[in-house]
Amino acid sequence: MDERAHDDLLVAAMARELRDGDRLFIGTNQPAVSLAAYLARKLWAPGLRFWASSTAHLDASQDLLRVGRATLDPVLVAGRDSTFWQAHAFDDALRAPVVFAGGLQVDGRGNANLAGLRAQGGWKLRGPGSAGLPSLTALAERFFIMVPNHDARSLVLECSAISVLGDPIARAAQGLKPDALVAVMTPLARFEPTPDGLVLTEISPGVTEAEIEQRTGFPVRPGNEVAERAPLSPAEAAALVELRAASARNRSEYGTE
């Protein structure tokens, strides 16, 4: 499988985690999450509802696939069917029970870092910041961490800062729902948290455990069963083609460059 195929399969794998009736928060710069949400809603979760930064997408028929590129684009805003109050984003802690987080780094305990990479008391690389994810994932019923690149720079022994607390032991110590982190997902693999750290539970077709070990910066421990990620079904493949085309068309029509 080439890189694009693995990326498509990751989107499908993320979509498969979403259930009919879920309320999902889609944050800034999360086009893959947006695509996964539309895929799930199209194929098996018609009742999936999602927030997308500026807008609560109440109407399931809306075609707003360009979310992620320009959150408050004036045309998108004009077409919104409700207003998302950023100043009151956290006033209802249960408004967004399902969340996908990203991360510059994810460690072997299931924590993620969007702040940046620290070195010698300073910054080796300053990231975009943690946005709302520290609170969203603290309060979520269930959340996932998605890592777009499976390599030892992203999957590390220890994060140099923690934006997202996924470690079940540390979460329990803070009084948070310990098992809220469901999985860490990459284009090549899926890991699940345990009290002893992440375990490998799924790998993409054509990828070996040895390759996963080589490309992961923390010791890879296989779970009781390591499944092969199911390939794209014909329906998923067709829907992804359609959704990507709609996304490209929307971007063109909305005049983004």
Added chain:
Amino acid sequence: MVRLLDPDTAVREITDGACVGIGGSINSGHPMALVRALVRARTSDLTVVGLTNGLELDFLIAAGCAARLSSAYVGAEEIIGLPPGIRWAAEEGRVEVWETEEGIHLASLRARALKLPYATWTGAVGTSCTAHPLVEEAVDEATGAHYLKVRPLKVDVALVWAEAADEDGNLLLWGPDMGDEWLRNAADLRIAQVERIVPTAVLARHPDRVMPWAAEVVVRAPLSTHPFGSSLLRADERWIVAYAETVSRARKAAAPGQLEAYFNDWMRDVDGEDGYLEKVGVARLRELMV
């Protein structure tokens, strides 16, 4: 009494070392006429704060106006990668970064606005954001619950954008919320950049979008959210990319002077805000208009 000022006069209210909050969200709704006026005035040592910021904070840091940053997010979504000026300054230790997140930032503004000794927040416990200078970890004696005490953020001046205002400082908001509400509530002085100044009766036609008595200073600066979006403009992605490339080139060449030349060219050596818009060009502005 509300004062109606031009951008350069308005930012004279902001002294070196002040804490300045910038409204808007990511690629939209930033009061850029005021940001550019700060760059022109060579204001320095600012602490710049915000909820979800775009590259307006990057400009202020790259131009040498700001020495401290507390923002939950600074970026341009998919348009560019990481904020280049902040990266450069942070990685060379020229800017102090207070790691924060949206819940903590809002709590610090709420504490300030409501004159509380601290606000409490339960999100973000156990994360690096608890190292923020205004945050203290705590445990409730009665329940054992972990929470954060968030001290008030003293915002000296809030710079915000709104679609319109009247001469009493009543603002007509765009509609979508950009998280500015608590920033306005928490600030000692609120300077609003607007597209137009209208009679109160015009605002009253849109009662659900009017925020009463929300600015002490009003600055009329049409189209001056550029390069960011507004109710009238889309974000100028080409301009944003060109800016990021300029910073990257200057960094690669280890030539801060190139940045100085860039800010001179676009913001200082032009005839004020009008000069900036003329440099962007009527044709480009018309392309960007909704």
